Each structure stands twice: as structure tokens, then as C-alpha cells.
Amino acid sequence: LSKIKTNSVADEVFEAGSSLIINGGMTVSQRGSSFSYAHDGTQTGYTLDRFNFGFRNTADEYDCTVAKVSDSPDGFSNSLKITTGTAESAIGADEYYNLYQPIEAQNLQLLGYGTSSAKAMTLSFYVKSSLTGTFASSFYQADDNRILNKTYTINSANTWERKTISIPADTTGVIDNDNGGGMWVYWGFGTGSDFDGGTTATNWTAYTTTNFFDSSGSDALITTAGATWQVTGVQLEVGEQATPFQHEDIQTTLDKCKRYFQLVEPNSI
Numbered sequence: 001l002s003k004i005k006t007n008s009v010a011d012e013v014f015e016a017g018s019s020l021i022i023n024g025g026m027t028v029s030q031r032g033s034s035f036s037y038a039h040d041g042t043q044t045g046y047t048l049d050r051f052n053f054g055f056r057n058t059a060d061e062y063d064c065t066v067a068k069v070s071d072s073p074d075g076f077s078n079s080l081k082i083t084t085g086t087a088e089s090a091i092g093a094d095e096y097y098n099l100y101q102p103i104e105a106q107n108l109q110l111l112g113y114g115t116s117s118a119k120a121m122t123l124s125f126y127v128k129s130s131l132t133g134t135f136a137s138s139f140y141q142a143d144d145n146r147i148l149n150k151t152y153t154i155n156s157a158n159t160w161e162r163k164t165i166s167i168p169a170d171t172t173g174v175i176d177n178d179n180g181g182g183m184w185v186y187w188g189f190g191t192g193s194d195f196d197g198g199t200t201a202t203n204w205t206a207y208t209t210t211n212f213f214d215s216s217g218s219d220a221l222i223t224t225a226g227a228t229w230q231v232t233g234v235q236l237e238v239g240e241q242a243t244p245f246q247h248e249d250i251q252t253t254l255d256k257c258k259r260y261f262q263l264v265e266p267n268s269i
Contacts, residue, residue, distance in 0.1 A: 018246070020103055021185065022050045022256045024125075024234035025247060026068060026078040030263040034067040039086060047099075048080050049257040055097040062088040062097065062222055072232050073126045073160040075245070079232035082189075087225040093192040096212065097222050099231070105143065105175050105182030110238060113141070114174030121167040123185065124242035126233040127152075128160045131224065136188035136196070136217025137165060140207065142181050144173035147207040149200050149214040162233070164242040170204040185236065188213045189229070190222030 029048040037053055039062045047053055047066045055062070063085040072079045082099065112118045123137075132154050139148040148170075152163040175182045191213040198210030205211070221227045233245040 018237060019234075020107060020121075020236040021101060021234045023048060023253055024232070024236075025076060025245070025253070026072075026080050026232045027250055028253050028257045029068045030257065030261060034065055037064050037066065039063045039088075049261065051080060051099060051101050053082070053097075053099055056095045058092060058094050059088065059097070060092075061086055069230070071128075071230065073128075073162075075247075076126070076232050079126075079128070079230045081228060081230045082221070084221060084225055084227045087227075088190065088222045091190045091192050091219045091222060093194045093197075095190070095192045096188070096195050097190040098186045098188045098213075100184050100186045101234075102181040103183045103185065103236075105178050105180050108175045108182040109177055111169070111175065113170045114144075114172060116171055118169035118171045119238050120169045120240050121236060121238055122240060122242045123165040123167060123236050124162065124233070124245070125231055125235070126160050126162050127154060128158065128228075128230040129154050129221070130157055130226075130228045131218065131220045132157050133218040133220060134216050136186075136191065136213040138184075138186040138188065138201075138213050139167060140184040140186065140212075141170065141173050141175060141204070142184070143176045145207045146170060146173040146204050147201045147211055148204050149202065149211065151214050151217060166240060168203060173204060186213075187231070188217050190219040191215075191217060 026048050031046045035046050039059055048068050053066050065083050067081050068078055069081045134151050134153050137150045150165045195212040196215040198208055200214045201211045221229050235245050
């Protein structure tokens with residue numbers, strides 16, 4: 001049985017291993033260990049399970065690799081690493097680049113969104129980059145087309161740092177109780193004015209395309225050849241305080257990933 005722990009700041013009760021993010025320790029990568037993305041909008045690979053690299057088809061120069069690597073902070077064995085190959089000389093108005101994970105709607109019902117008892121959340125993760133500065137993140141709630149913009153700061157180059165992002169409760173937008181995508185968690189790497197040219201969504205608000213990301217987020221990862229960005233220990237939990245990353249055994253993580261994708265090798269069955 002899981003041990004029950006209490007998040008004292010939010011006075012919320014949660015179970016060990018209760019992160020709403022799947023594969024946050026970057027331990028499962030069923031499709032392989034390194035993937036390439038081409039600048040013409042086609043992808044020749046994937047990413048680690050449950051994470052996706054997204055960019056607009058209008059991207060005309062950029063390409064990168066996404067890999068599972070052993071470089072990681074103490075207590076972790078893997079991280080997801082993005083390395084820029086050909087840099088984008090300029091971010092066009094209709095371009096964006098990001099890493100994201102969708103969360104199934106029925107796994108989000110504990111949040112109580114759309115009610116007076118809606119709950120706040122906290123996103124925490126370890127990040128390491130060859131670049132410093134302010135980077136964008138966003139949270140998109142699909143059923144009611146809602147958006148929230150946040151940022152985080154990388155202070156030291158090539159150094160693992162833990163970041164926490166507070167996500168307020170949304171008493172307006174309802175997340176349907178079904179198996180569709182209920183929320184997308186995004187890390188932004190470069191965004192054109194069509195997607196960050198509006199009023200920043202500092203609180204949950206209606207999505208209007210131009211408020212997809214905060215315009216203060218850096219585009220440098222996309223415009224710098226050889227730039228790197230790594231992440232691991234991603235945890236999204238109910239409450240107003242980040243708790244230590246809750247590791248789970250590999251079989252539990254793999255079983256969660258297999259709900260969405262399962263690799264069947266020839267002659268394996």
C-alpha cells in the first residue's frame with residue numbers, strides 16, 4: 001500500500017507517486033534513445049514516452065535532436081536532452097517550438113476545476129541548459145479553451161537547478177470526465193508574435209492564440225546552434241508547495257506509459 005502524506009501548505013492529502021505527469025524521471029523510452037526533428041516540419045523520430053516536441057510546419061531552418069541521456073542531478077539516472085542543430089536565424093510571427101505533455105482529462109478530476117473548491121497545483125522539475133535567462137511555460141485546458149502563462153529563470157549555465165511553478169485553481173473552466181486531453185503542460189523554447197503578442201495570461205483566462213506564451217520567454221535555444229536544454233524530475237502535484245520527487249519503480253512507470261503506447265517487438269509474443 002502507498003503511504004499517505006500531507007502537503008501542509010495546501011492542507012491536501014495525496015498518495016506517494018501521485019504526480020499527474022507520467023515518466024517525469026525520464027526512465028521509459030520505448031521507441032529508442034535518440035530522435036531527430038527536421039526543419040521542414042516533419043519528424044523523423046519521437047521523444048521519451050509521454051513527452052512530445054512540437055513546432056509549427058512553417059519552421060524553415062531549425063532542426064534538433066531529442067535524446068535520453070544519463071547526465072542527471074543526484075538521485076536521478078536519466079534526463080531528456082534537446083540539442084539544437086541548425087539554428088533558426090529569426091523566429092517568424094507564425095512559428096513556435098516547445099516540449100509538452102498532455103494529461104488525460106479523467107486523471108484531473110481531483111482538481112475540481114469549474115467549482116468553488118477547485119485546487120491549486122505546483123509543477124516542479126530539474127533543468128540544465130547551456131543558456132541562461134527567462135523561459136516560458138504554459139498550461140492549456142482544452143475542454144473550455146483556457147490558458148495560463150508562467151515563466152522560470154535559468155540562473156547558471158550548464159548547472160542543474162530545480163524550478164517550481166505555482167498554478168492557481170481555476171474555478172471557471174471545467175475539465176470533462178473522459179479520456180480526452182484535459183490539460184497540456186508546455187515548456188516554450190521560441191515563440192513568434194502570433195502566439196505571444198497578446199496580453200499575458202497571468203491567471204486562467206480564455207485562450208486567444210496570441211496569449212499562448214508569455215512574450216518575455218527566451219527564444220535563444222532555437223536561435224543558437226549547439227544550444228542544449230535538459231529536464232528531469234518533472235512532478236505536477238495538487239497543493240501550493242513542491243514536495244521531493246516521488247520515485248516509482250520502473251514497472252509502474254512503464255505500465256502507465258503502455259496505456260498510450262506499447263512497443264511490441266517481432267517474435268516477442
